[in-house]
Amino acid sequence: MFNGVDLIQSAMGVSSVTANVIANNVANADTPNFKASYVIQRVEENPKKVVPDIVTDNSTSISNDGNNVDVNQQMALLAQNTIRYQTLALLASMSFKRYADVLRSS
Amino acid sequence: MSLFTAMNISSSGMTAQQFRVDIISNNIANANTTQTPEGGPYRREIPIFAERFKSAMGGSSPYGVEVVKIAQDKAPFQEIYDPSNPNANKNGYVEMPNVNVLREMVDMIDAQRTYEANATVISDVKTMASAALQIGK
Amino acid sequence: MVNPINPITPISTGTAPSLNSNQGGPDFKKILENAIDKVNSTVQNAEQMSQDFATGKTSDIQGVLIAAEKADIMLQLTDEVRNKIVSAYQDIMRMQI
Numbered sequence: 247m248f249n250g251v252d253l254i255q256s257a258m259g260v261s262s263v264t265a266n267v268i269a270n271n272v273a274n275a276d277t278p279n280f281k282a283s284y285v286i287q288r289v290e291e292n293p294k295k296v297v298p299d300i301v302t303d304n305s306t307s308i309s310n311d312g313n314n315v316d317v318n319q320q321m322a323l324l325a326q327n328t329i330r331y332q333t334l335a336l337l338a339s340m341s342f343k344r345y346a347d348v349l350r351s352s
Numbered sequence: 353m354s355l356f357t358a359m360n361i362s363s364s365g366m367t368a369q370q371f372r373v374d375i376i377s378n379n380i381a382n383a384n385t386t387q388t389p390e391g392g393p394y395r396r397e398i399p400i401f402a403e404r405f406k407s408a409m410g411g412s413s414p415y416g417v418e419v420v421k422i423a424q425d426k427a428p429f430q431e432i433y434d435p436s437n438p439n440a441n442k443n444g445y446v447e448m449p450n451v452n453v454l455r456e457m458v459d460m461i462d463a464q465r466t467y468e469a470n471a472t473v474i475s476d477v478k479t480m481a482s483a484a485l486q487i488g489k
Numbered sequence: 490m491v492n493p494i495n496p497i498t499p500i501s502t503g504t505a506p507s508l509n510s511n512q513g514g515p516d517f518k519k520i521l522e523n524a525i526d527k528v529n530s531t532v533q534n535a536e537q538m539s540q541d542f543a544t545g546k547t548s549d550i551q552g553v554l555i556a557a558e559k560a561d562i563m564l565q566l567t568d569e570v571r572n573k574i575v576s577a578y579q580d581i582m583r584m585q586i
Binding site for chain 2: 268331
């Protein structure tokens with residue numbers, strides 16, 4: 247019955263993992279040899295949900311201490327992630343409101 | 353992994369940057385210190401950061417940053433000619449700390465920016481949490 | 490002389506208008522069914538769009554939210570129409586004949 251909401255919930259979970267990964271990247275912006283990680287969202291079926299895959303970017307280096315965190319890029323990702331989370335929360339809320347509307351009208 | 357984890361991670365980042373500013377201000381304050389308890393002029397200090405992990409069930413997950421040690425800059429001291437200085441050697445040269453104030457200032461701006469980035473993460477995560485609180489209202 | 494009483498003739502031999510007869514206008518039941526179908530498809534579309542957003546297939550925030558808002562309004566409208574129909578039915582039931 248709540249398939250749609252369950253999917254949204256799993257997407258919000260992925261979003262919150264993304265926030266943690268970004269927070270860790272920013273906190274380690276000055277740690278020598280630290281490599282930034284990123285979250286890739288993977289879709290699973292039956293029941294339909296999304297799960298986070300954390301990958302570490304070992305390929306690049308933007309400073310000479312082996313660290314590859316680009317704080318500006320992390321800030322952009324963070325802003326995107328926050329908007330995404332807010333939208334998902336709103337969608338979940340509206341979905342519940344629809345159920346409530348139908349229930350109240352009988 | 354909850355949203356609180358992200359807040360804790362960012363706060364560790366803020367603490368680390370604050371510590372870095374402490375070290376930088378100590379370097380600047382001692383830019384002209386020619387005597388130390390260990391003997392010789394003051395050596396520039398550098399905080400060394402390392403990624404921190406939290407051991408959870410069946411593994412460990414990243415949990416921010418920590419200061420593992422305070423290293424000393426191995427760069428040679430600057431020598432300036434000042435025969436009247438009590439610390440001058442027999443040729444009239446005084447060893448001055450290997451602190452470059454200009455470089456410390458640049459480091460301080462960098463620390464300040466990173467501190468702000470960490471604070472931004474906390475504030476955005478807070479926005480996310482309040483969005484979640486609005487579900488069902 | 491007494492005349493026999495004439496048998497009573499029916500007042501009218503015409504048939505009463507049937508409730509089911511199609512008077513040229515569209516069938517009320519059909520209209521209702523179509524309206525409900527439309528509401529249902531709007532709601533399903535909103536669900537599909539928010540699923541696509543959750544799986545990352547689209548990032549069209551305004552499209553997703555407008556679809557969801559449409560579904561909300563459609564449901565509220567349906568509720569309102571239903572209330573009107575029920576009250577009309579009750580009015581007819583109370584009618585003195």
